[in-house]
Amino acid sequence: MGDHSGIVNHGFARVDTGRKERRGFPEVIYCEGKTAGEVLAISKTILAADGVVLGTRADQEQFDLVSKEIPIARYNSRGRCIVIEETPLPKIDGVVGVLCAGTSDLKVAEEATETLEVFGNRVEKFYDIGVAGIHRLMAERDRIEACNVLVVVAGMEGALPSAVAGLVSKPVIAVPTSIGYGASFGGLAALLGMLNSCGSGVTVVNIDNGFGAAYAAATINRLVRQG
Amino acid sequence: MGDHSGIVNHGFARVDTGRKERRGFPEVIYCEGKTAGEVLAISKTILAADGVVLGTRADQEQFDLVSKEIPIARYNSRGRCIVIEETPLPKIDGVVGVLCAGTSDLKVAEEATETLEVFGNRVEKFYDIGVAGIHRLMAERDRIEACNVLVVVAGMEGALPSAVAGLVSKPVIAVPTSIGYGASFGGLAALLGMLNSCGSGVTVVNIDNGFGAAYAAATINRLVRQG
Amino acid sequence: MGDHSGIVNHGFARVDTGRKERRGFPEVIYCEGKTAGEVLAISKTILAADGVVLGTRADQEQFDLVSKEIPIARYNSRGRCIVIEETPLPKIDGVVGVLCAGTSDLKVAEEATETLEVFGNRVEKFYDIGVAGIHRLMAERDRIEACNVLVVVAGMEGALPSAVAGLVSKPVIAVPTSIGYGASFGGLAALLGMLNSCGSGVTVVNIDNGFGAAYAAATINRLVRQG
Amino acid sequence: MGDHSGIVNHGFARVDTGRKERRGFPEVIYCEGKTAGEVLAISKTILAADGVVLGTRADQEQFDLVSKEIPIARYNSRGRCIVIEETPLPKIDGVVGVLCAGTSDLKVAEEATETLEVFGNRVEKFYDIGVAGIHRLMAERDRIEACNVLVVVAGMEGALPSAVAGLVSKPVIAVPTSIGYGASFGGLAALLGMLNSCGSGVTVVNIDNGFGAAYAAATINRLVRQG
Amino acid sequence: MGDHSGIVNHGFARVDTGRKERRGFPEVIYCEGKTAGEVLAISKTILAADGVVLGTRADQEQFDLVSKEIPIARYNSRGRCIVIEETPLPKIDGVVGVLCAGTSDLKVAEEATETLEVFGNRVEKFYDIGVAGIHRLMAERDRIEACNVLVVVAGMEGALPSAVAGLVSKPVIAVPTSIGYGASFGGLAALLGMLNSCGSGVTVVNIDNGFGAAYAAATINRLVRQG
Amino acid sequence: MGDHSGIVNHGFARVDTGRKERRGFPEVIYCEGKTAGEVLAISKTILAADGVVLGTRADQEQFDLVSKEIPIARYNSRGRCIVIEETPLPKIDGVVGVLCAGTSDLKVAEEATETLEVFGNRVEKFYDIGVAGIHRLMAERDRIEACNVLVVVAGMEGALPSAVAGLVSKPVIAVPTSIGYGASFGGLAALLGMLNSCGSGVTVVNIDNGFGAAYAAATINRLVRQG
Amino acid sequence: MGDHSGIVNHGFARVDTGRKERRGFPEVIYCEGKTAGEVLAISKTILAADGVVLGTRADQEQFDLVSKEIPIARYNSRGRCIVIEETPLPKIDGVVGVLCAGTSDLKVAEEATETLEVFGNRVEKFYDIGVAGIHRLMAERDRIEACNVLVVVAGMEGALPSAVAGLVSKPVIAVPTSIGYGASFGGLAALLGMLNSCGSGVTVVNIDNGFGAAYAAATINRLVRQG
């Protein structure tokens, strides 16, 4: 294990301790497929360098080991995130809206929300407002417009981002989820729906990628602060 | 060419002159891939048996030959239909609504409308009311609810049927169109979207199949009359 | 948890208690991915508002908890439905036919049948009459024609709806199932087969979506009553 | 251009003049993508060696050049075959049945029929008897059963082979066609349908491959003769 | 449970006891997804009617129950078949060859072999002779040519049927298997390879469908006997 | 043709003259599939309401008719855009970067650039800097970082957005193009590559959708102005 | 147009004149989608820097313009290559074998052959030796083994590389072609077949990418020289 040019080499991973400098946010740990020990080791390296750690797609076992050594760690079980905030990132003024279509999409929405909050954003949640009950969406129009940027999570046919983009003027980042069965093909239907959205200016991330949408939203929200 | 059991055999096609009896509507000519001469020959056979002819996916050349011999034939060029009504089918009381999301979907919507009218249905058109401007749809809610059954045509992400099904209580037959580009994959995105609709009770036909949706709608509307 | 405009907000879900008014049927609980506790909580809300509860894709554990608190609940284990009928929905005169091609498709056919009965429809079952033994189908032609609308369930190549639509004059709603292996690709073969049906007027729902087909059929059957 | 071990090397192609010996039928020319001159040159080589030439997927221009030099050549324009029979192959006693579902499938059915006849088989044609009018198929049951082997051609959902296999005891070779639109995906729907046939013992060839099905059927029919 | 026109209705299945008469072979039980009790009940019905039972895709538990009541039942564990032969089907003179490319394809090859033997065919096995060691295939050329019909089983790229069809003159029925990983996509690569075979006259069945290939081969081999 | 609630109904299209108010930008004309006359009519309506018109996917013939009546119209032939700026939109201070990987991607990059400029953004172009010559990208790092938001256009494997996102801290909107052949499957390879980008925070639009990416970028750049 | 760090910027393209130094071969012009004038301009720049130009996927019109100004240019019309060799690249000792399965694959094989020769390799051609006539391949075994590296081109099921890799010990680079129809899906079948090859050590390039395979083979053949 050595340290040169902002890279700490663990053998199984090279931790990029220069990333906060270069990209504005510290490296985030994608926990899936790592042992609890590996997650712990990487967490310590990032914590030492940046004072804040976010681990996504983390399971209970990984959290248990981490929290034994780092008691301030906390776990968002629905969003499957490990969060350690010794030196929290500075708060940003603007609000990011997180909308989701159905109860089953909450897992992905929570990953987005947790990521946004760790990155210093204030989040307003609009959960379970899919297009099958469009009056609920229209009733919230003004609060949604008041956000700087919107993360819109939906499975099945993924129609919510189109409806939102038609109502408000803010950037819409769409997250298809794997919720559905049969011809949803693991989220493909929602993904294609969002890519073909008739609502201008909708951009899309990978299926179930609540983290990626939040990262993009945070990058945008941070810009407003700098404006 | 012979005639037995309600089948007239042209060699290149066996015309089912018993279909009107058996299924309630006469056989319809799918003109794509047939010569103008073949369309004419089949038209005459059906006209003689049933008094009314509908040819779908017909081109101008096919119509020109047919109309030379059968002057009462008319052509819906947008919907690509040849219609010959010597003995029009009886009119049905109820109304069928035809909705479409965008201007580009008109070709398919017109095929549905023409088919419905030839089959004796009154049609109310709601064109260009896609979800990107959801207020237009909501403004028409009562007129849509007043229809017996709804044919909803949309390309791109195909979100309109979900929104309609959430607003009204009538059967919704969704028609995906091939309108779009890139990841629309020739209408696949709209098709998958409609199959995964979060609006309960939406049923779907093949991409660009305005005729099939109209046929199903006519079958339903006719039921109401018999009720 | 609050109540405004016919929405009861449980946090994890907003129950649409205005749906029975708006759409004619109460909200149905899609149980997959919900905890038994969540299913129970939503069941109570709907039961209080509408007097009748249908939960689809429910497992034994969910039913056990629900039935402990609500003893009149019953469980259709093949169709995986929880049913609670305190104030059953009014019965409709017409009959809906449910056909299925093979024994393996029964799970989906039973979901359709249970949904139809809860929604007040009388159901006639035609099980295990696939096209490999076409004489069985032809023998039932008259009883099938006597139904108002038909739900036709089939896996593998999904040919049954085409054959049915060629024999009778009633609306056919086709349900592809995921029964098969290899090039059935989880029901894709049956789905594509039904979408390309040469039988005019066949409409299609998502793979294994017995509930959706039943919902559409109930909407149609109800129309006849109103005719 | 040389000749060794039954191979005549034209540079652009090595003609396998030993194939009739080895496989029982002479080499067949797949004309698509070849110039008229290349088709002519290969035709002469095969004609000299085997006395009979079959060219599939041939266009009018290729035929015109060939027939100028070889006047006994004839052209099946629907089946797109060039046939030259100087020394016709010996006739086989048994009959091969060629069935097709719709008029649009005739192109492929004719390729199969022409191939079968050149290879010495007697063919019985059952055209335009798709499952949407199942009574037509059932009426022909005995004549179909009387054939040794059946080539069954169908596009759209490709359901005909399943129905045929359920009725008779003879080998069924299914040919999906590219007839259809939208979710037929160029014949994929029919191909998948046939591969998943619930009718035991159906075997399948490539989309639009009338020649391949005929070749297989001829190989089987020849066996019976040898029995 | 009743009995009319050769159908015994078990409720969960209608057993087609007329099939042996109509199609030449008794109905075969597809055991996957059935309970052991259901397999037993159907077995008894078929045994009583036809004297011979074949159950495919059967597991050990199903066999254990069946063999407790029907002691002459035996189990081919690699091919996953239950066989009960009280009155074995008459033996046919000709030989069917079963070839397979690799050890992993044996499961499917054994299903084919067992089916063929139960249906009265003599089988010659050529296992583990894939194209990566083409000399092994060429060494067996004469014994392969001596068979009446060939079932050729291969996974991965599925090249064996092409090579076999190029060497011999007998009908080749290709069975793609799901053996492979990554871009084999569950057998899709082998399936497409076989459908596009450059070896004329290869016909194809569904992925892993050893039974179907054997059924088709038996139908062909029986023809030779009748010749 | 009427005018109510900001909708001008042309029959073939309802022009949303309220969109500039609601969404911040006027409605844009998607010219593909419209006649030159329709493009002209819609252009006049938007010009009268908003003073600025952008038509995308426009061909020369459409432009010729428009420019005959509206002489200030100009045509970006590579980007296929018609632009009419009577009352140009106000200029925004920040800069949007448009990067593209290869020469063949210029068509899409130009659509993005033109859209951005019409919407009041200053654009810096970084053309032909794909990852096969990564030193070119690294040399431009500082100028790229100086932009507020980046539109990154790439075909083939679509790797450029990942590399850019790894180098700078600004939002990256990726546009896959249909440039490529064979396994690019019309841009699918690039689309999937971008959706799976290892560079955090990359969001994606439809294949060849330069307009959509520009629209999203403009929405973001406008936010900074408001900050 | 400027020149810095080995990049000549034409506006529409940045020509990488440093590539010969860095990668060993000069930049190659992919002509598809470029105007004849652009091809000429880039040709001149590369010719001035490197003395040798290769343009792939070039059409006759592009060649005509180039050859008017650069008379030593020559055109391989089957392989669609423009070649200008003022200072030919040095010749390499080893031989590269180019094999192709059928006549229709020659277009791709010729692109490979031309590329190899321009890059200084001696090529031995083995055309039209597909697996349907495996004896032709086995007869050439020794001459194939004598090559340093093999480019193996095949369409349809793409089985040739597996057979070759089983016979010899040299690196095999497989090129799937788009030759075929129906379930070849534009070369997908051949591509998947090659990726799943049971012949160890086969590597694969994109469909129809004769150039890429040749480039890789040249890189390997050059290594041997350096050994």
Added chain:
Amino acid sequence: MGDHSGIVNHGFARVDTGRKERRGFPEVIYCEGKTAGEVLAISKTILAADGVVLGTRADQEQFDLVSKEIPIARYNSRGRCIVIEETPLPKIDGVVGVLCAGTSDLKVAEEATETLEVFGNRVEKFYDIGVAGIHRLMAERDRIEACNVLVVVAGMEGALPSAVAGLVSKPVIAVPTSIGYGASFGGLAALLGMLNSCGSGVTVVNIDNGFGAAYAAATINRLVRQG
């Protein structure tokens, strides 16, 4: 079990003891789907013939049985390889580089590394240097160029091979991995990305096929030795 022409027939497998002679490397055991006993039996046969055994995709249970009888066997648990080196293969002078993009790709990279070492190659590892941190790759440029051939392993969007091929002049063999989720579709995104690489001369193997890439690399590296 017999032995003729270099084939030892175990019934369940024919071990090719002539392969080392014919192809230069002994047969390798693909352990997936084999019992521990089968792996042991084949291991003994190969060990006796060649003195060195490599088993890929081996699990712990298979290794435990093998090592009980053959104590010198060792197990690479990350790469899932069993290695027995009684008479190690001769060492080759040149170096093969193994690069991988992320920690999750190590499993595949280790399979490649182990295979290369057993086959006598010296390996230099460059792990965790994906394009999201492109400076790490550029810093290693000279050490990478010093290798004879490169195996480049990457999941997600699979962009690393393109970047590597742009930097160095050596053959690049790309291995897509199944690492990713959602629209990675089990490695399809990485596979398509690599096949469409803009870096000339990249060749590709199947998803997760570290062994195949190593085999090809060893074949190339061996050539250099012979040069």
